[in-house]
Each structure stands twice: as C-alpha cells, then as structure tokens.
Amino acid sequence: MTSNYRKWPMTLFLGILTAPLILMYFYLFVDTVTNSPPGSMIPNEWTLEHWRFLWQTLPGKPTIWVATLNTFIFASSTTLIVLFISSAAGYSLSRLNMPFRSFFLGGIMVLHAFPTVTLLIAIFLILQMVGLYNTLTGVILVKASLELPFGIWIMKGFYDTVPWEIEMAGIQDGASRFQVWIQLVLPQVKPGIFSLGIFSFLAGWSEFILPLVLAPSNDVQVLSVYLSSLIFDETNFDMGLFKSIGLFYVIPVIILFLFFQNKLMNIYSGGTQG
Incomplete structure (x- = not known):
C-alpha cells in the first residue's frame, strides 16, 4: 500500500503529460464523424461522409x-x-x-x-x-x-x-x-x-x-x-x-x-x- 502512495505523484505527472495527446486523438476521431461550421471547432452535426472511402473508390486512386x-x-x-x-x-x-x-x-x-x-x-x-x-x-x-x-x-x-x-x-x-x-x-x-x-x-x-x-x-x-x-x-x-x-x-x-x-x-x- 505504501509503495502505491509513492507512485501516485509520478502517475499523476505522466497522466498530465499524456492527457493532451489522448485529447488530440479523441478530437481527431470526433472530427472525422462530424461537421463543424466554418471558423468553428465545435461540431454541429454527425456524418459518415468523411468515411466514404470505405465503400467508395476515390477518383484516380x-x-x-x-x-x-x-x-x-x-x-x-x-x-x-x-x-x-x-x-x-x-x-x-x-x-x-x-x-x-x-x-x-x-x-x-x-x-x-x-x-x-x-x-x-x-x-x-x-x-x-x-x-x-x-x-x-x-x-x-x-x-x-x-x-x-x-x-x-x-x-x-x-x-x-x-x-x-x-x-x-x-x-x-x-x-x-x-x-x-x-x-x-x-x-x-x-x-x-x-x-x-x-x-x-x-x-x-x-x-x-x-x-x-x-x-x-x-x-x-x-x-x-x-x-x-x-x-x-x-x-x-x-x-x-x-x-x-x-x-x-x-x-x-x-x-x-x-x-x-x-x-x-x-x-x-x-x-x-x-
């Protein structure tokens, strides 16, 4: 139990360092299934349009x-x-x-x-x-x-x-x-x-x-x-x-x-x- 208490400052420090990276990947995923108004980072609708490459062939590719x-x-x-x-x-x-x-x-x-x-x-x-x-x-x-x-x-x-x-x-x-x-x-x-x-x-x-x-x-x-x-x-x-x-x-x-x-x-x- 004592060793766990000794580890929590390092765990907290590493968690703070990795949080922006995890947040970035989470936002990247959200951004691929939503649309946002021009100039805004807040999505206003859900869509699968950006994943159309899974069932469609893109022109020239x-x-x-x-x-x-x-x-x-x-x-x-x-x-x-x-x-x-x-x-x-x-x-x-x-x-x-x-x-x-x-x-x-x-x-x-x-x-x-x-x-x-x-x-x-x-x-x-x-x-x-x-x-x-x-x-x-x-x-x-x-x-x-x-x-x-x-x-x-x-x-x-x-x-x-x-x-x-x-x-x-x-x-x-x-x-x-x-x-x-x-x-x-x-x-x-x-x-x-x-x-x-x-x-x-x-x-x-x-x-x-x-x-x-x-x-x-x-x-x-x-x-x-x-x-x-x-x-x-x-x-x-x-x-x-x-x-x-x-x-x-x-x-x-x-x-x-x-x-x-x-x-x-x-x-x-x-x-x-x-």
Missing part, C-alpha cells in the same frame, strides 16, 4: 482495401525476411568462428548508419536493371535489406546471452549444429524474435519514401502513398477525408503498441555482450 492489402503484404513480407535472415546470421556471428567476423560486424554497423535517402538513386537504377521497379516484390526486397543490419545486430546480442552449456549438452547428445540452433537456442531468444518481428512490421507499415519512389503506380500503392496523394490533389482536397484515412492508417499501429509495448522494449535488452 485505388480502393482503400487494395492499398491496405498492399501495405499488409509489404509489412508482413519484410518482417518474415528480416526475421529469417537475422536469426540465422545473428547466430552465426555469435556462435561460429567465422573468418573476417569482426570486419563483418563493423560493416553491418556502417550499413545501418547510411540514411535511406542517400541510396535511393542507386537502388532505383538497380531495380530498373533487374525488372523489379514499380513492383511490390522490389520494394519489399529493398526495405528488408535496409532493415537487416539492425536486425542482425539485435539478434546477435540476444544469442550472446544464451549460455554455451545449452548447446554443448545438445551436441554431446548427438544433435547436429542445425538441430541445436532450431530446438535449443531459438526458444531461448523468443523475446528477441518477437520484439524484432513487431518492430520490423511497424517499420514496414509506416514506410513512405521507398514505396513512393520505387512503387508509385496505383496497383502497388500502399497506405502511406495513398494518404500523401490526397495532399497533392489541390482541386478536390478534403480535410475531413484526409483525417479519416489518416486515422484508418494509424489504428493498427495503436492497437499493436497497446498490446505489445512491453515486447517492443525487449528489443534493447539484448546486445549487452559480444
């Missing part, structure tokens, strides 16, 4: 469901690629006596330090050469490649925390190195895999620059590009519609964060050794 499906495929595929390669490469760097291991680790950090925008021209030319420009496959491969340095480094940190005795016991029982990795080591780093998966999915879901430059057509348009196209439509710009689509876009992120915020914090608990 794909349906919202096509853009949502593209975004989900983009984020999910990126996550799967990052998890598979990072899990394998992180284990190799942590456990195997690879040649040029230190050089490879340093190269990973250098690659992670490069801003995406500095590589856009080179990536654009390469995708055109291999025939993957303006395809969802091309932008998925690019996004996954750019996320891999961070993912590999994080997974190596989690593998470094796994005791060697677990692997030695498996090898002495006759298991192969692959079996030891799959059956004994991977279960020990589940928090890292789970948190990296969520982080990679959110990074893919919120990506804007790569889909805008590398996959601009309507057939492969994702929600971030779909939303930005409303801003450039100067003749038919609708602020209420823009807010509604923005809220539709951010809802999955809010849900994931509310349910898995503790898992997301685990991504920084690895990497303390090695």
Whole structure:
C-alpha cells in the first residue's frame, strides 16, 4: 500500500503529460464523424461522409482495401525476411568462428548508419536493371535489406546471452549444429524474435519514401502513398477525408503498441555482450 502512495505523484505527472495527446486523438476521431461550421471547432452535426472511402473508390486512386492489402503484404513480407535472415546470421556471428567476423560486424554497423535517402538513386537504377521497379516484390526486397543490419545486430546480442552449456549438452547428445540452433537456442531468444518481428512490421507499415519512389503506380500503392496523394490533389482536397484515412492508417499501429509495448522494449535488452 505504501509503495502505491509513492507512485501516485509520478502517475499523476505522466497522466498530465499524456492527457493532451489522448485529447488530440479523441478530437481527431470526433472530427472525422462530424461537421463543424466554418471558423468553428465545435461540431454541429454527425456524418459518415468523411468515411466514404470505405465503400467508395476515390477518383484516380485505388480502393482503400487494395492499398491496405498492399501495405499488409509489404509489412508482413519484410518482417518474415528480416526475421529469417537475422536469426540465422545473428547466430552465426555469435556462435561460429567465422573468418573476417569482426570486419563483418563493423560493416553491418556502417550499413545501418547510411540514411535511406542517400541510396535511393542507386537502388532505383538497380531495380530498373533487374525488372523489379514499380513492383511490390522490389520494394519489399529493398526495405528488408535496409532493415537487416539492425536486425542482425539485435539478434546477435540476444544469442550472446544464451549460455554455451545449452548447446554443448545438445551436441554431446548427438544433435547436429542445425538441430541445436532450431530446438535449443531459438526458444531461448523468443523475446528477441518477437520484439524484432513487431518492430520490423511497424517499420514496414509506416514506410513512405521507398514505396513512393520505387512503387508509385496505383496497383502497388500502399497506405502511406495513398494518404500523401490526397495532399497533392489541390482541386478536390478534403480535410475531413484526409483525417479519416489518416486515422484508418494509424489504428493498427495503436492497437499493436497497446498490446505489445512491453515486447517492443525487449528489443534493447539484448546486445549487452559480444
């Protein structure tokens, strides 16, 4: 009971800090289902007009469901690629006596330090050469490649925390190195895999620059590009519609964060050794 009394000042302080943010999202939702008189912030009528994109196709744009499906495929595929390669490469760097291991680790950090925008021209030319420009496959491969340095480094940190005795016991029982990795080591780093998966999915879901430059057509348009196209439509710009689509876009992120915020914090608990 005493500890609860000690915590209430911090709880009150954090509540005051977050109250404007919660109020902002609440007003954003109210604003998407109401209309207000010109020059007023107080709504005077309820309406679903701003949510018409759910059942109507906006002029010159794909349906919202096509853009949502593209975004989900983009984020999910990126996550799967990052998890598979990072899990394998992180284990190799942590456990195997690879040649040029230190050089490879340093190269990973250098690659992670490069801003995406500095590589856009080179990536654009390469995708055109291999025939993957303006395809969802091309932008998925690019996004996954750019996320891999961070993912590999994080997974190596989690593998470094796994005791060697677990692997030695498996090898002495006759298991192969692959079996030891799959059956004994991977279960020990589940928090890292789970948190990296969520982080990679959110990074893919919120990506804007790569889909805008590398996959601009309507057939492969994702929600971030779909939303930005409303801003450039100067003749038919609708602020209420823009807010509604923005809220539709951010809802999955809010849900994931509310349910898995503790898992997301685990991504920084690895990497303390090695």
